Structures are given as structure tokens and as C-alpha cells.
Amino acid sequence: MIFFHGGGWVLGSLDGVDGFCRALCQEAQLLVVSVDYRLAPEHQFPTGLDDCLTVTQWVAENTDLLGGDSCKLLVGGDSAGGNLAAAVALRAKDQALFKLAGQVLIYPVTDLTQSLPSYESFAEGYLLTRASMRWFIQQYLPTAVDPKHPEASVLFADSLTGLPPTLLIVAGFDPLRDEGLAYAQRLRDAKVTVVERNWEGMVHGFINQRDMLPQAREASQWIAQEVNRLLSKVPNQRSKIRAGVLSSTKVQGSFEIREMELEDLHRVYALGEQLYTAEDWPNLYRTWDETDFINNFSTDDEFCWVAETEAGEIIGFALGAMLEKRRSAWAYGWVDWLGVHSAWQGKGVGKRLLDRLTDLFIEEGARMILIDTEADNEKALRFFKKEGFGNPNEHVYLSRNLTRDPEYLKRKRRTSAPGKSRTPNNSRPKPQRP
Structure with a gap:
């Protein structure tokens, strides 16, 4: 999914929707591309739309590079981002640029005339008001452009026939509620499949309040569920031309072990x-951390290996490193991470990855291989014991509350004094794994 953030075309950033995009990525098992398009008033309509279209077209042409499937391409966005997503889908259809599997519109702006009843009902809020929305429109739309321009107000497009299946969410106390519902009805009139939901009692922007609102978490889970239902009906591109589709319950084809690139x-x-x-x-x-992962590859790339199918799918990986102890003649091989896609577990992928690391460790002079896992990860314990590992030892973790320490209290008083700012000490070296 290519996702466009909200913010009235003037505000907003990737950070503002990062939590939602990550949740969607995890809950729907989607590759999500979040777009940092140019903002008004410096860049008025249609600049932001053109940016979004450019990114979407690039993704459509490079899905193999990203590890995606061009047959399952979606666009989505919230508020002004929903407006841009709908406009991207409309232009893609009208100009036959690429084919979308669906669009996900979250309380989208579809009518810049501000003429529907919910603008009256919720003129003074909540969160979004009629006056603030008018200001956003003035910043975004050049005075010479008609507010009913179909790529600014998709509700007024001549034809919606041929648009992709649509998921559409509105909030019950949102000035934008009625234009979202009106657009859903126009899509249905054009024989477009629409799944809509009105989140009663919610206000504009609620979906980004995951930490405070259970409805926000419920909404993202609902979107993930409906997206999966939609995409389950779309043939997988690779299933048409090659064997070894990861989503299949019956794994086909062979795989090879090669160095990670x-x-x-x-x-x-x-x-x-x-x-x-x-x-x-x-x-x-420890957690699967982006920085740690990249550092592992950049410092020990010769111990980073992947399993790849004939279809070009990454189905497993092994990341390792060589360790040495001071005052010891021994060298150790460390299996940092070993992972196999669930559809390929039990097919020998993990064993072949581990065997490759073992050969490399021996070549480098290692006399022992170390691994760690949770004590209750029975599947991993069985696997490693079968491969000759033994001597399991539990980790013991202790904690100490520093908030009662005199030095902590002294520092807290010093940093909270007037004119002082609390600045974390980022100059300390990151602790190294023993």
C-alpha cells in the first residue's frame, strides 16, 4: 500500500502516521510505502498530487525490487491524504497508468465546496472546524482553480466507473463525514465495490490516537481485516508465472542459500x-531492531545469508558474527538471528542456513557456536538440540530503581531548574554484547 498522510495539504509528516502505518504493516502483513509529498502553500494543487502519483507509478513499476506484488497494489490515506489517494486512483483510471487492487480512504476530503450538512452540524469542531478547513483549502487550491475540479473534489468527477474496490471510513462527529458518505454512494452508483463504516462517536483524526482510543486500534484492525479479504480475491502475480508462492499452504519449488546483498x-x-x-x-x-540489523550487515556481512526460492522470495535468513574473549585462545561463532518464513518451517531451510554459518565459523577458527533463545521457545530448542547444541542456561535479569538514588535526584533537580533543558547524553558508546 502507498499511503498519503493527512494535514490539510499544509501540515503533517511521515512521523504523524508512522504508528498507524506500522500497525497496518504488521496486522495486514502489508508492505507500506508512506509518502512525504510537498506541502502547500509553497506547493499548491496539483503539486502534492503529482508527487503522490509519481511515487505510486514508481512503486507499480518496481514491486519486484521492493518485494511486493504489482497485482496487489493499493493506495490509501487519511483526511487530505484520503483526498490524494482518491485522486491518484481517479487519474490512474482515466489515463490507464497502472491498475490498483483497491483504495483505502479514511475520512477523506472529497468536496472542497464545504456544502454538505455535516459542515453545519460540526462547524465548531471537534478538532477540525469549518473555519480551519476553509483555511486549508485556501492554502492548497489556487484561486484560479474551480473547487469542483475533479482531481481536487473527486465527488464531482464525471465518471467513477472502473475505480478499484474501496474501503471507506468516516467519523460520526467529523465535518467531513457527509462528503465521505456521499462519495461512497457515488461509487456504488458506478458499480464499484464499497465497504464503508461510520465510526459513531469518533472525531476527525481519531485513527492516529492508538495510545488513547481503543476505537483507533479497532479501526486499524478492521482495515487490516478488510484489506486481507479484498486481496485474497486478487490472483498473486507470481502464482501465475512461477511456483513457490509464500502465501500458499502447500510450499512448492526449491530454494538456494546465498550471501545477503x-x-x-x-x-x-x-x-x-x-x-x-x-x-x-x-x-x-532483545528486539528485532533496524539499527542493530543494519550494523550487523555492515560489520559482518560475510556471516549474513539468505534462503531464496526459485520465485525470488526471501524465505529465511541467518545473521552471525565472530566473537573473541580477552585472555582466551578460543574464538566463538555467534548465531545472532536465524529466521524462517512460517510457510517454509520444517522444510530444511533453517538447517541449511545454520550449516552454512557453521562452515564459515570453522573456516574462521571458531571452536564453539553460541545461540540464545527464550526458555519457552520449544520449537527453537528442539531444532538446536537436534543440531547438536546443548548446555542450556537461563538468563537472569535484575533491575534497580534509580529514581531513589541520590545522584539521580541531584541530576533531576539540576536539569529541571529554570533555563535548563534536559538533554540525553548521546555521546556514550552503545553497550556491546558480551
Whole structure:
């Protein structure tokens, strides 16, 4: 999914929707591309739309590079981002630029005339008011452009026939509610499949309040569920031309073990995010971290390997390193991460990855291989014991509350004094793994 953030075409950033995009990525198992398009008033209509279209077209032409599927391309956005997503879908259809599998519109702006009843009902809010929306429109739309221009107000497009299936969310106390519902009706009139939901009692922007509103979490889960339902009806591009589709319950085709390359990083990281979740492994003492992952590749790339199918899918990876102890003649091989896609577990992928690391460790003079896993990860324990690992030892973690320490209290008083700002000390070296 290519996602466009809201903010009235004037405000907003990637950070503002990062939590939602990450949740969608995890809950729907989607590759999400979030777009940092140019903003008004410096860049008025149609500049932001052109940016969004350029990114979407690039993604459509480079899905293999990103590890995606061009047959399952979606656009989505919230508020002004929903406006841009709808306009991208409209122009793509009208100009036959690329084919979309769907569009996800979250309380979208579809009518810049501000003429529907919800603008009267909720003129003074909540959160978004009629006056603030008028100001956003003035910044975005040049005075010479008709507010009913179909790429600014998709509600007034001549024809919506041929647009992709649409998921559409509105909020019950949102000035934009009625134009979202009106657009859903126009799509239905044009024989477009529409799944809509009105979140009663919610205000504009609620979906980004995941930490405070259970409805926000419910909404993102609903979107993930409906997106998966929609995409399940779309044939997989690779299933048409090659064997070895990861989504299949019956794995086909062979795989090879090869060194990880720079172009593999995004796909390996995405697979790791699927495998090492806090929900599945709440007691894992370390997390699948982007910085740590990249550092591993940049410093020990000769110990970074992947398993790849005939269809070009990354189905597993092994990341390792050589360790040495001071005052010891021994060298150790460290298996930092070993992961296999769930559809390929039990097919020998993990064993072949581990065997390759073992050969490399021996070549480098290692006399022992170290691994760690959760004590209750029975599947991993069985696998490693079968491969000859033993001597399991539990980690013991202790904690100390520093808030009662005299030095902590002294520092707190010093940093909270007038004119002082609390600045974290980022100059300290990152602790190294023993």
C-alpha cells in the first residue's frame, strides 16, 4: 500500500502516521510505502498530487525490487491524504497508468465546496472546524482553480466507473463525514465495490490516537481485516508465472542459500518483523531492531545469508558474527538471528542456513557456536538440540530503581531548574554484547 498522510495539504509528516502505518504493516502483513509529498502553500494543487502519483507509478513499476506484488497494489490515506489517494486512483483510471487492487480512504476530503450538512452540524469542531478547513483549502487550491475540479473534489468527477474496490471510513462527529458518505454512494452508483463504516462517536483524526482510543486500534484492525479479504480475491502475480508462492499452504519449488546483498535488506527486515514480534515473544531480552540489523550487515556481512526460492522470495535468513574473549585462545561463532518464513518451517531451510554459518565459523577458527533463545521457545530448542547444541542456561535479569538514588535526584533537580533543558547524553558508546 502507498499511503498519503493527512494535514490539510499544509501540515503533517511521515512521523504523524508512522504508528498507524506500522500497525497496518504488521496486522495486514502489508508492505507500506508512506509518502512525504510537498506541502502547500509553497506547493499548491496539483503539486502534492503529482508527487503522490509519481511515487505510486514508481512503486507499480518496481514491486519486484521492493518485494511486493504489482497485482496487489493499493493506495490509501487519511483526511487530505484520503483526498490524494482518491485522486491518484481517479487519474490512474482515466489515463490507464497502472491498475490498483483497491483504495483505502479514511475520512477523506472529497468536496472542497464545504456544502454538505455535516459542515453545519460540526462547524465548531471537534478538532477540525469549518473555519480551519476553509483555511486549508485556501492554502492548497489556487484561486484560479474551480473547487469542483475533479482531481481536487473527486465527488464531482464525471465518471467513477472502473475505480478499484474501496474501503471507506468516516467519523460520526467529523465535518467531513457527509462528503465521505456521499462519495461512497457515488461509487456504488458506478458499480464499484464499497465497504464503508461510520465510526459513531469518533472525531476527525481519531485513527492516529492508538495510545488513547481503543476505537483507533479497532479501526486499524478492521482495515487490516478488510484489506486481507479484498486481496485474497486478487490472483498473486507470481502464482501465475512461477511456483513457490509464500502465501500458499502447500510450499512448492526449491530454494538456494546465498550471501545477503544490499538489495535484500528491506525484505529480510520485513520478514524479521513478522517473526520476532513482542506479542509472540514477550520475554525475548532483545528486539528485532533496524539499527542493530543494519550494523550487523555492515560489520559482518560475510556471516549474513539468505534462503531464496526459485520465485525470488526471501524465505529465511541467518545473521552471525565472530566473537573473541580477552585472555582466551578460543574464538566463538555467534548465531545472532536465524529466521524462517512460517510457510517454509520444517522444510530444511533453517538447517541449511545454520550449516552454512557453521562452515564459515570453522573456516574462521571458531571452536564453539553460541545461540540464545527464550526458555519457552520449544520449537527453537528442539531444532538446536537436534543440531547438536546443548548446555542450556537461563538468563537472569535484575533491575534497580534509580529514581531513589541520590545522584539521580541531584541530576533531576539540576536539569529541571529554570533555563535548563534536559538533554540525553548521546555521546556514550552503545553497550556491546558480551
